[in-house]
Amino acid sequence: MLENSYLVWEGASLIDASPIFLVLTGFVYPTPNRRTGRLLQSWILQQEFLPTYAAKQGFDTGICGTCTLKMSQTGSCYVQLGYLNNIYRKYIAGTYPKFGAKEIGIIERYRYPIRIGSYGDPTAVPFDVWEPIILASNKWTGYSHFWSHCDERWKKYLMASVQTSSEAKQAQHQGWRTFRIIAPDAPLSNxxxxxxxxxxxxxxxxxxxxxxxxxxxxxxxxxxxxxxxxVSNFVKYVNQH
Structure with missing residues (x-):
């Protein structure tokens, strides 16, 4: 029987070696996220801390790196963390079935599109964990704030997530396409x-x-x-840079 959510991987973060895990959701019940529509969602969380606590205390480096949007920095990350607490509690309770070849086959058969890193930076998880899922899907979206330090192979699948024009130029110079968050009235680059x-x-x-x-x-x-x-926190940040 197809479950809605699966534990895909658990291990040491490639960002700081802290223990993290990856869960995929949305196989049966679509995400309520209106912006994405029906994409499989992927959640990367710390093993040792409730997400709201980790974000508030800055114990989320293993999944978010030095992202400037973090709650412990500018406090402008758009992700609603309350939902993630439920994912964490299910993980701690051991109720997630393990993801495997059968589920890869289901993704490939039905071409489930996937959002790579609904929360957490995808590059914290080994590339070889992700690629079979991405190839089976054949349709995806994905972003990384860790673009300047991650495995170069990620350029095939992820956008470099940036907040300023100078960051965008640097990432593009290194061969990345960029996804830039801008203030509500900010102009686009050429x-x-x-x-x-x-x-x-x-x-x-x-x-x-x-x-x-x-x-x-x-x-x-x-x-x-x-x-x-x-939004206000983000605008203050970009106005300072």
Whole structure:
């Protein structure tokens, strides 16, 4: 019987060697995330800390690296952490079935699209864990803030997640396509287009897939979104840089 969620991997983070784990959700019940639509979601969490606690205390380096959006830094990460606490509790209780070849086959048969890193940086998990899932899916979106230090093979699948024009130029110079979060009234760079959902909220990731790593597609910018106080924190940050 197909389950909705699976434990894919657990081990040492490639960012700081702390114990982390990866869970895939959405096989049966689609995500409520209206922006993405029906993509499998992937969650990378610390093994030793409740997500809300880890984020508040800055114990999330193993999954988020030095991302400037973290709650312990600018406090502008758009992810709602309460839901992640439920995933963590199920992991601690040992109720997730293990992901394996059977589930890879299901993804390949039905071509489930996947969001690589719904929370947590995908590059914290070994590339060889991810690639069979990505290839089976054949459709994905994904981003990394750790682009300057990660396995070069990730350029095929991930966008470099950046917050400033200078960061974007640096990442592009290194061969990455970029995804830049911008303030609500900020202009686009010459080589960027606006996220299609920002232009028309009826367009979802499952309709688009522009954010799929290296290709001839343009770089993407998206207006900051989320709770008002997080948006305000982000605007303050970019105005200082």
């Amino acid at each position: 080589n960027e287009i606006l996220c299609r959902n920002a232009e028309d909220d009826r367009t979802r990731c499952e309709d688009c897939f522009l954010c799929d790593g290296s290709s001839s597609k343009p770089n993407i910018a998206d207006r900051v979104h989320g709770l008002n106080w997080k």
